[in-house]
Amino acid sequence: MTQFKRPDALYDAPTHYCPGCGHGIAQRLVGEVIDELGLRERTVATAPVGCAVLMYDYFNCDVIECPHGRSPAVATGIKRMRPDRVVFTYQGDGDLAAIGTAETIHTANRGENLTVIFVNNAIYGMTGGQMAPTTILGQTTTTTPGGRGRNREGGPIRVCELLSSLDGVCYLERVSVSSPKDVGQARKAIRKAFTNQLEEKGFSLVEVLSMCPTDWKLSPAQSVEFVETQMKKVFPLGVYKDR
């Protein structure tokens, strides 16, 4: 019987995340895994630019806040100098798949021994709901008022599929936090992404489909439905690479 308590890796602090947002679940899962593996005191996390920028107010470990999209490069510098420490990045879709695309691809391709938690909610949250690289076709955002169009803005970037061709990548899995069953699988994937690093297997990335009720302009319940019926179609869950 698992006792429900706050992980030591997280502070006892209220978050600024909106009601129904998936960040709280994703960060709790990361916290639980860090606790389980006993890593808190040897972990250095990187905070992104975006809604999760304030994660150092929630994570009870060393954190460096990075320029937008540059977390993988910053993490590379840390991990290369401290290979015995555990380094993870926590990034959103704009951070990882738009402004930081080059850093993402090349860090993966070098096979840096890092853990990347990639939260994909198909929108820019912090800046108020603009189109993200993962916004799905037809999705209305503040910069695609008529819906994202294939011939104007291009289709959504599927990060796991994109990275799966790179030899340096060890592990890619897409999970979701939109149902209890999915949360269980997300936890397993995150745990694997950290144990891979402990076993020096190289670059591991877990893509987490997540809800953004505020900027999707949906209720929390409708947002869960959006992930289930819309996002999962475009971003199929599953393991894209495991070596």
Added chain:
Amino acid sequence: MSTQTAKILMKGNEVMCEAAVRAGCKFFAGYPITPQNEVPEYLSWRLPQAGGVFVQAESEIAAINMIFGAAATGFRCMTSSSSPGISLKQEGISYIAAAELPCVIANVQRGGPGLGNIRAAQSDYFQAVKGGGHGDYHLIVLAPSTLTELYALTMNAFDYADHYRNPVMILMDGILGQMVEPIVTEEYRPLFEPTEKDYILDGCKGRKPRIIKTLHLQPAEALVEVNRRLVAKYKRISSELKLCEDFQTDDARLIVSAYGITAQVSKGAVLQARSKGLKVGLIRPITLWPFPEAPFVKAAKTAEKFLVVEMSNGQMIEDVRLAEQCLRPVEFFGVGGGWYPTTDEVLDAIEKSYPA
């Protein structure tokens, strides 16, 4: 190469690398760009040999951010590039300055603006000295004039970076980077007593977690306080660190001022002018920030005119005017885009500017 002292023939870019390794640099990330390619090439084998890490980054942006991460672990680290690449690094430089992390950044300047050319230039003075990236911050900017000085200043750069917890830029140019001179590889001697690095991120075992961040939202005064702290630090650096060579200025009627390779050429012209009986001196700033005003203030009391020589359209001349407080006329000789002055050309400019 051994770590012993020896007299060897080396290219400027390699001189800087060897000095960096001997000063304890343990991490380098960079991207190829002419005329600084010898830097990543040399360090790709030399750093691992000395127990360090070399990474060829996918971009200048990634390179400076790798430095951001490596600096946060407390190890000495550096990156280098040439003008267009240094422009790309400006985002990261602003963050590193804001986070008050030590690192060394070398700019082997080439002609600009734009892609420019691959000849030497001094057109990035404003970028190096006045900011470059967003926000109020300063780099400590060192301008070596010879390879022997480049060797020494590179070692010192790591000391200044650690001592002041501030990024340091070595502002050189394609001539210094490519020229070859015999160098005495002196052993590294630290300028300061080492201090404990109480900011490094290495896991929070036995202590509270540390945060390195540059976002300060609340309270509203938080970022103002950060700026006040930076101002205080920059004032301290300004009061403690101003390096300058003052050459034959005591009786000079005309003061030539130049930095870097241009100063080396100008010095030759000053000596020739002296042999012709002209009373000419040279003020050569070695720190471009903080700018050494005092020698200019002193010279303005007796000299009648200043002549600034730069391989640019005239950038340091603004600081010279501020330093001598517009007491005397300041003339300019130079242009950007890869133009190099010869000793004869500088001598000619001296003769034209010489007070009647």
